[in-house]
Amino acid sequence: GNSVTQMEGPVTLSEEAFLTINCTYTATGYPSLFWYVQYPGEGLQLLLKATKADDKGSNKGFEATYRKETTSFHLEKGSVQVSDSAVYFCALSRIKAAGNKLTFGGGTRVLVKP
Amino acid sequence: ETGVTQTPRHLVMGMTNKKSLKCEQHLGHNAMYWYKQSAKKPLELMFVYSLEERVENNSVPSRFSPECPNSSHLFLHLHTLQPEDSALYLCASSQVGTGVYNGYTFGSGTRLTVV
Numbered sequence: 001g002n003s004v005t006q007m008e009g010p011v012t013l014s015e016e017a018f019l020t021i022n023c024t025y026t027a028t029g030y031p032s033l034f035w036y037v038q039y040p041g042e043g044l045q046l047l048l049k050a051t052k053a054d055d056k057g058s059n060k061g062f063e064a065t066y067r068k069e070t071t072s073f074h075l076e077k078g079s080v081q082v083s084d085s086a087v088y089f090c091a092l093s094r095i096k097a098a099g100n101k102l103t104f105g106g107g108t109r110v111l112v113k114p
Numbered sequence: 115e116t117g118v119t120q121t122p123r124h125l126v127m128g129m130t131n132k133k134s135l136k137c138e139q140h141l142g143h144n145a146m147y148w149y150k151q152s153a154k155k156p157l158e159l160m161f162v163y164s165l166e167e168r169v170e171n172n173s174v175p176s177r178f179s180p181e182c183p184n185s186s187h188l189f190l191h192l193h194t195l196q197p198e199d200s201a202l203y204l205c206a207s208s209q210v211g212t213g214v215y216n217g218y219t220f221g222s223g224t225r226l227t228v229v
Contacts (some may be wrong), residue, residue, distance in 0.1 A: 034217045043204050043220035045116065051215070089157070093215060101170070102218055106156045 002027045006090045006105035013080055013112050021075040021108045023064075023090035031092040033057075033066055033073040034102070038087045047075075047088070080112045117141040120205050120221035127195065128229055135190040135224045137205030144211070146188040147218065148180060149204040157204075163188060164210055195228045202226075 006023045013019060025031065032051045036044040048057030053068035064075045073090060090105040118139045127133050139146065148160040162170035163182040177199075179191040188205055202225050206218035 032215055032217070036217075036220075041222075041225075043116070043118075043120075043222045044206075044218075045220065046217050049217060091217070093217065101159070101162065104157045 002031065002092060002094070002103045004090050004092055004103055004105035006088075006108050008106070009087075009109035011108060011110045013110070015082055015112055015114055016079045017112075019075075019077045019080045019084070019110065021088055021090075021110070023073045023075065023105060025071050025073065025090075025092050027071075027092055027094065027103075029094055031094050033064070034091040034093070035062070035064055035073070035075050036089040036091060036104075038089065038107070040086070044089060080110075082112050082114055085110060085112045116219050116221065118205060118207055118219050118221040120203075120224050122224060123222065124225045124227075126227045126229060127192070129195055129197075131195075132191070132193040134192065135203055135205075135226075137188040137190075137221055139186055139188075139205075139207040139219070141207060141209075141219060143207035143209045143219070144185050145208045146182060146185075147206040147208075148188065148190055149206065151202040151204055151223070152200075160190075192226075195226075197228050200226055200228045 003026045034049045035047040037047045038044045048059040050057040050066035056065045062077045087107045089107045091102045093102045121136045145164040150158040160174045161180040181189040202223045204223045205221040208218045
């Protein structure tokens with residue numbers, strides 16, 4: 001079956017530091033890959049996505065590249081801000097699969113200190 | 115505002131109460147989902163409705179009863195809950211079957227506390 005593994009947190013960083021959150025997946029076929037972010041007290045928001053190998057998703061200074069050879073979709077940001085403190089979820093979905101069910105990783109909490 | 119609205123945002127209920135959570139989406143999507151998010155646990159998919167038909171029920175206790183009267187509305191009816199049911203309940207919607215998939219859009223959730 002499909003599964004997503006992401007690094008456990010919490011990840012604690014200083015402002016302007018470089019952030020990497022690792023995500024690897026197991027899936028049959030050609031899944032779409034997503035990163036969602038959850039700010040305190042809120043639901044999940046789509047941060048970025050990639051639908052095929054070598055695609056790079058980007059948004060709000062975050063980037064992730066779909067690496068089929070390593071089955072990975074690591075999230076990076078070059079200079080984090082306090083406002084980036086949140087929980088980040090990696091997820092995958094099979095394209096055109098019935099119900100298009102998303103499979104989520106366990107989430108990684110990121111805390112950025114001033 | 116994501117286009118998926120959940121009410122109420124917070125709910126405190128006793129174990130003998132009956133209450134309902136409501137979710138409404140204004141995105142024209144044709145699938146809706148209920149998730150449970152508990153502290154220090156992975157997101158748990160509870161129910162999936164696609165084209166108003168329940169297509170997935172992940173061994174959820176019968177004290178949780180979903181209802182999807184149309185493609186824009188989803189309810190979760192609660193009765194005789196236990197303290198361990200206290201959690202953030204998230205609703206999401208998506209568009210399926212079009213070949214272009216943009217993932218789920220989530221609501222802000224209902225924070226449920228069972229006392």
